Amino acid sequence: MDNETRNQSVCIQISSDPAHLPRIREAIQQVAMNIGFSEEQIGKMTLAVDEAIANVIKHGYCGCNDQPIEVLINPVERDGHQGIKLVIRDFGKQVSPESICGRDLDDVKPGGLGVHIIRSIMDEVIYSKADGGGMQLELMKLNKP
Amino acid sequence: MSISTIKEIRRGPSGTVVEAQGDIDLRFQPEFQKALLGVCGEKPPRLVIHLGLVEYMDSSGVGTLVKISHTVKVNKGKLVLVAPNARVRSIFEITTLDKYFTILDTEEEALEI
Numbered sequence: 001m002d003n004e005t006r007n008q009s010v011c012i013q014i015s016s017d018p019a020h021l022p023r024i025r026e027a028i029q030q031v032a033m034n035i036g037f038s039e040e041q042i043g044k045m046t047l048a049v050d051e052a053i054a055n056v057i058k059h060g061y062c063g064c065n066d067q068p069i070e071v072l073i074n075p076v077e078r079d080g081h082q083g084i085k086l087v088i089r090d091f092g093k094q095v096s097p098e099s100i101c102g103r104d105l106d107d108v109k110p111g112g113l114g115v116h117i118i119r120s121i122m123d124e125v126i127y128s129k130a131d132g133g134g135m136q137l138e139l140m141k142l143n144k145p
Numbered sequence: 146m147s148i149s150t151i152k153e154i155r156r157g158p159s160g161t162v163v164e165a166q167g168d169i170d171l172r173f174q175p176e177f178q179k180a181l182l183g184v185c186g187e188k189p190p191r192l193v194i195h196l197g198l199v200e201y202m203d204s205s206g207v208g209t210l211v212k213i214s215h216t217v218k219v220n221k222g223k224l225v226l227v228a229p230n231a232r233v234r235s236i237f238e239i240t241t242l243d244k245y246f247t248i249l250d251t252e253e254e255a256l257e258i
Binding site for chain 1: 212
């Protein structure tokens with residue numbers, strides 16, 4: 001893994017191996033703590049990002065564990081609130097962003113909860129097809145009381 | 146390094162208690178599920194999954210618990226979750242599964258109901 005820290009921004013390049021998930025969680029926790037997010041908010045944000053990367057591994061790369069994933073973590077300020085913005089970029093399968101939606105929670109069955117979790121936690125969730133192949137996911141969360 | 150998600154399995158007259166531990170995420174979910182399905186195969190009348198030592202759980206872990214709940218129901222047994230920390234409890238709340246699962250504070254309560 002290659003980490004670059006500059007003005008609290010963190011760019012992490014990992015392979016699509018679930019073994020890297022804890023390091024991503026730690027990086028988000030660190031940036032979010034510096035911004036002043038509560039422990040509860042940090043826990044939820046790390047869960048959202050974890051779910052996003054798990055979806056890349058499972059669906060974008062079909063479980064293959066040696067493919068590239070880039071995670072950019074940036075502090076932001078909007079409307080007078082500090083926050084955190086994350087960009088998750090993969091080079092796997094492209095799908096229509098409109099097709100990425102959560103499922104009906106009343107149907108209790110294993111799987112398919114990740115997108116619901118991400119959308120429930122983050123203030124902004126934008127999926128797009130990335131130039132050059134793969135998908136890009138932008139996530140943003142503001143630190144509001 | 147191999148880290149087990151199961152610390153201990155205790156079998157008693159009131160049911161079986163599985164004490165889970167560590168991070169239950171995409172890395173360790175297959176092992177967690179395999180262990181729980183093995184216990185389900187014994188068809189205990191009550192299966193208590195103690196989550197007190199689980200530090201982190203993602204949707205793959207929750208999905209495993211849903212799968213186990215379906216298996217326990219087929220076996221006409223009862224599934225109870227015990228003592229999740231605030232972080233683990235929040236994923237049940239976000240997915241509204243806190244209303245689906247029986248979640249209690251202590252193992253003793255879980256073995257009595």
